[in-house]
Amino acid sequence: MEPLDALRAGEPEALNWLVNTYADRLLRAAALILGDGHAAEDAVQESLMDAVLNLPHFRGDSSLYTWLYAILVRRCRHQQKWLRRVRGVDVVPKGDLAQNPVQSTESIALRSALALLPQKYREVVVLFYFADLTIAEIAELLRVPQGTVKNRLHRARARLKDILGEDE
Amino acid sequence: MRWKDRLKEEVSQIAFAQAAKDQLVKELMFAVEKSKGKRPLPARLRDFWHGSTEIRMEALALGLCLITFGLWKAYSAIFAVDKTSALVLLQLGPETITVIHQGVSLL
Numbered sequence: 001m002e003p004l005d006a007l008r009a010g011e012p013e014a015l016n017w018l019v020n021t022y023a024d025r026l027l028r029a030a031a032l033i034l035g036d037g038h039a040a041e042d043a044v045q046e047s048l049m050d051a052v053l054n055l056p057h058f059r060g061d062s063s064l065y066t067w068l069y070a071i072l073v074r075r076c077r078h079q080q081k082w083l084r085r086v087r088g089v090d091v092v093p094k095g096d097l098a099q100n101p102v103q104s105t106e107s108i109a110l111r112s113a114l115a116l117l118p119q120k121y122r123e124v125v126v127l128f129y130f131a132d133l134t135i136a137e138i139a140e141l142l143r144v145p146q147g148t149v150k151n152r153l154h155r156a157r158a159r160l161k162d163i164l165g166e167d168e
Numbered sequence: 169m170r171w172k173d174r175l176k177e178e179v180s181q182i183a184f185a186q187a188a189k190d191q192l193v194k195e196l197m198f199a200v201e202k203s204k205g206k207r208p209l210p211a212r213l214r215d216f217w218h219g220s221t222e223i224r225m226e227a228l229a230l231g232l233c234l235i236t237f238g239l240w241k242a243y244s245a246i247f248a249v250d251k252t253s254a255l256v257l258l259q260l261g262p263e264t265i266t267v268i269h270q271g272v273s274l275l
Contacts, residue, residue: 009200010196010197010200010201010204012193012197015193015196015197015200016193018196019189019192019193019196020189023184023189023192024182024183024184027182027183027184028179028180028182031179031182032175032179037182040182041184041188044184045192045195048192048196049195049196049199052196052199052200053199053200053203082222110171110174110175110178111175113171114175129172129176130172130175130176130179160171164171
């Protein structure tokens, strides 16, 4: 049986494979986008749930990996909106993405710099540099032209360079 | 080291605990099972009630307004006063009144 068919059938082994292969990668991306470990965990769990329940609608035009990231980005946006509504203020990621008590000044600065980027820039930076997706894949999953992705990436890099005082 | 390499190295520590992954697999299996067959309405209502579905306040208020409006349209007739019947009752009224001479009346 094909992996996708096994997933659609809800076979434990296939679901195990899905979670063990993608959950951590998705969690890292969500943590960087949201800047909050707990919110990132929620986003990943809900994304995987959405993915599994919507597998019958997955046409296979893109890879499963790209499709999962598309769902994750939508979930992160939803999470951000929800946090904004609950807290009543615009949520700026705090950058406390790892449960690592020992944080160097450099790493805090790095996270803060990423957190200072507007969400649309942060998304492309995370998808391009950390999820290793191509410009074409990012454009497809964000449903924007490739030029827009390149432009956002360029602006994000420029801003990071300004904040961190270094190139890339 | 460039910023992306530093951040990549740092985020590599972020991962789900194995117990959380196992729990997630169980939840996914349950969700798939649930989605396979159409469950009876009471079971689905119970799931909804015990679930964590989020409903926006605006949508909830709109829904309640629509339900109230629908109920009012359907049952408002029972509150309507038929003038003819009312007049007849008013005319008959004094004859049917029983005068109470004893006890305490609160006005």
